Amino acid sequence: MDSTLGDLANSSACNAPLAIGNSDPARLLAQLRTMLLIRRAEEVIGEGVAARQVICPAHLGIGQEAIAVAVSEHLRGSDRVFGGHRSHAHYLALGGDLYPLLAEVLGKEAGCSRGMGGSMHLYAADKGLLGTVPIVAGTVPLAVGAALAAKKDGRGDVAVAYFGDGASEEGVIHESLNLAAVWKLPILFVCENNLFSSHLHISLRQPTDRIARFADGHRIPAVTLDGNDVVAVSRAAEDMIAGARGGAGPGFLEAVTYRWRGHVGHREDEDVGVDRGADLHLWKARDPVRRLADALIAGKMLSSDAYSALQADVDAEVMEAWRRARAAPYPPESHLLDRVYAEAGR
Amino acid sequence: MNRTSYGAAIREAFVYLLDHHPEVFVIGQGLWAKWYVGNTMTDLDKLYGPERIMDSPVSEQACTGAAVGASLCGYRPIVVHPRMDFMLYAMDALVNQAAKWSHMLGGQAHPAVTVRAIINRGGEQGAQHSQALHAWFAHVPGLRVVMPATPRDARDLLISAVLCDDPVLYIDDRWLYEWEEDLPPIVESPLEREGPRILRSGGELTLVGVGYSTRLCLQAAQSLATKGIQVEVIDLRVLNPLDPFTIVASVKRTGRLLVVDGGWRTCGMAGEIIACVSENLPLGMLKQSPRRLTLPDAPAPTSAPLERAYYFGESEIIQAVRALLG
Known part of the structure; x- marks a missing residue:
């Protein structure tokens, strides 16, 4: 394949501690904690899959945490965010509560979708997350409509559409980019390019690997960067979201990353037909969490002991929520029929 | 009472909705053209402006999906598909998205979107300009489907559909546009009370x-x-x-x-x-x-x-x- 991403897609590159410059240490520590929370929550969900406690399809984004954390920093509750099948991070980064997420994954009534959606259907409207679905690219036109509504409202709210590189192979992405551009809508398209669609590497699916080329074709300003660099993604997202709020129209952020687990489930070697063992090993050195932690430790903003304490604190929070979620009740059978329409019954 | 054709009755419903419900807007192909939808939307763009009557690119899936998205944000959009055949591009937005969101998000989200599909057949239009696919959509739980036969229903079921909090597919038929009837004044009626x-x-x-x-x-x-x-x-x-x-x-x-x-x-x-x-x-x-x-x-x-x-x-x-x- 003719790679235009270069080092961004090179598993041996971009693995040094982050260049944090003069970033606010408190903000970096908050980013680190949220990334650790997402990482640990997904590890525990993965353990639940392995133990057959989680039955619904669970698509883990371990290794991709920086993107959602960086983008969400610049969003507010009245913004409108839409995700896909791999959206635990989108939910948690927006401030969605941990316990309802874990309860949802377990099919419990206390879940963020009342136990009716599972891992692939997450909802936290008060934080701005209006929904996630596994139909690839399914929410992208919905986000365009939410941006249209935001433009009509005139209060400076924006929409965010998260999708992967595979979604760019769906026609509706192109319709959506076109509508957003021609109507100058306040929306940020965030492509988490992890180089795989299910088990297929991008070299087997597209003639080149930079997804932002589709934004170019629709005259949407685009940035392609290292998705495992929370500082860089945050800076780019801040600019693009501010632009959209101010009426500049849509933006396209392509964040190159890598998922450590298979397409679905907890295993690292699940992906049929793909032997990515050596590459995965190298990508783990591009860990977005470790690169930030290393930079903070090197910059004397965090001690090794404090980092260990932070990890223990996050682990305790996740395990406590997991225990509660496991013990929570399932939805009543009446929900089968009484949630089909807004008016219960017929 | 005033004598009104089925086509004009549809237009009366649009006028009523756009006058009384600021959250209503219309999106679809040909809405600024004279011939796409017969006499059912004549000059609405001039009366209400291009932002509430949005003529669109031929992007059925994204336009329908965008209407679903806007409906999750407090609006009541009406998507117009001048021929039902072309609406098949929008199956995901209708069947996977609009019809499912209430149930799969635990009754927390209600896409209050109306999709108007027109059956437009005869005149040697052939296999892809003639279809009446109402049964497909009636199969889908969560998607309300209405088909007005009379001028009164053409008006009143459109109003009920748009004011309903659920997604509704409203299907009208161009072979009915000339049928005239005396219409009483408009009274809003909840769609869930309507039936055969x-x-x-x-x-x-x-x-x-x-x-x-x-x-x-x-x-x-x-x-x-x-x-x-x-x-x-x-x-x-x-x-x-x-x-x-x-x-x-x-x-x-x-x-x-x-x-x-x-x-x-x-x-x-x-x-x-x-x-x-x-x-x-x-x-x-x-x-x-x-x-x-x-x-x-x-x-x-x-x-x-x-x-x-x-x-x-x-x-x-x-x-x-x-x-x-x-």
């Missing part, structure tokens, strides 16, 4: 129509009445969720059922009605096996003689009624 309605009473047979076929049923019933045969005509109106009990009660009285549907036969609406009646009628109450009159299971032809053979009219209904009456 008896348009003409009669004791010898129950004739069920949907959309345009209801009009043919009424014409047939009128002709039969001049020969002393009294049939009951029921207009289905709301295809999903389906309330069969008006029809069941009628067949209990008449003992005979003919369902007339301008869609295909296999897995169609007519078969569903007959199944509902059969399930709910005590054994022995039918004087004859129920029958259905539908399109043949073939795509629409273009050539005029084949078209005449493909579509049924009043005379085929009369023939079928006479056969059932023995």
Whole structure:
């Protein structure tokens, strides 16, 4: 394949501690904690899959945490965010509560979708997350409509559409980019390019690997960067979201990353037909969490002991929520029929 | 009372909705053109401006999806598909998204979107400019489906659909646009209270129509009445969720059922009605096996003689009624 991403897609590159410059240490520590929370929550969900406690399809984004954390920093509750099948991070980064997420994954009534959606259907409207679905690219036109509504409202709210590189192979992405551009809508398209669609590497699916080329074709300003660099993604997202709020129209952020687990489930070697063992090993050195932690430790903003304490604190929070979620009740059978329409019954 | 055509009645509904409900906007192809949607939206763009009457690129899927998205943010969009055939590009937005969000998000999100699909056939338009696919959509839980047959319903069901918090597919038929009726003043009515309605009473047979076929049923019933045969005509109106009990009660009285549907036969609406009646009628109450009159299971032809053979009219209904009456 003719790679235009270069080092961004090179598993041996971009693995040094982050260049944090003069970033606010408190903000970096908050980013680190949220990334650790997402990482640990997904590890525990993965353990639940392995133990057959989680039955619904669970698509883990371990290794991709920086993107959602960086983008969400610049969003507010009245913004409108839409995700896909791999959206635990989108939910948690927006401030969605941990316990309802874990309860949802377990099919419990206390879940963020009342136990009716599972891992692939997450909802936290008060934080701005209006929904996630596994139909690839399914929410992208919905986000365009939410941006249209935001433009009509005139209060400076924006929409965010998260999708992967595979979604760019769906026609509706192109319709959506076109509508957003021609109507100058306040929306940020965030492509988490992890180089795989299910088990297929991008070299087997597209003639080149930079997804932002589709934004170019629709005259949407685009940035392609290292998705495992929370500082860089945050800076780019801040600019693009501010632009959209101010009426500049849509933006396209392509964040190159890598998922450590298979397409679905907890295993690292699940992906049929793909032997990515050596590459995965190298990508783990591009860990977005470790690169930030290393930079903070090197910059004397965090001690090794404090980092260990932070990890223990996050682990305790996740395990406590997991225990509660496991013990929570399932939805009543009446929900089968009484949630089909807004008016219960017929 | 004022004499209004079916097409003009649709336009009255748009005017009413746009005047009284600021959260309503319309999006679709050809809305600024003169001929895409007959006389049903004439000059609405001039009255309400291009931001509330949005003519769109030919992007059925993204436009329908965008309307679903806007409906999750406090708006009540109406998407117009000037031909139902092209709406098939929007299946994901309709079936996977709009119809599912309430249920799969635990009753927290309600896409209050209305999708207007127009059946536009005849005139040698052929296989991809003629389809009536209402039965497909009536199969989907969570998606309300209405088909107005009368000018009054053309107006009132559109208003009820748009004010409903659920996604609604509203299907009108261009073969009905010239039908005129005296219309009473508009009264908003919740869609969930609407269902099949008896348009003409009669004791010898129950004739069920949907959309345009209801009009043919009424014409047939009128002709039969001049020969002393009294049939009951029921207009289905709301295809999903389906309330069969008006029809069941009628067949209990008449003992005979003919369902007339301008869609295909296999897995169609007519078969569903007959199944509902059969399930709910005590054994022995039918004087004859129920029958259905539908399109043949073939795509629409273009050539005029084949078209005449493909579509049924009043005379085929009369023939079928006479056969059932023995």
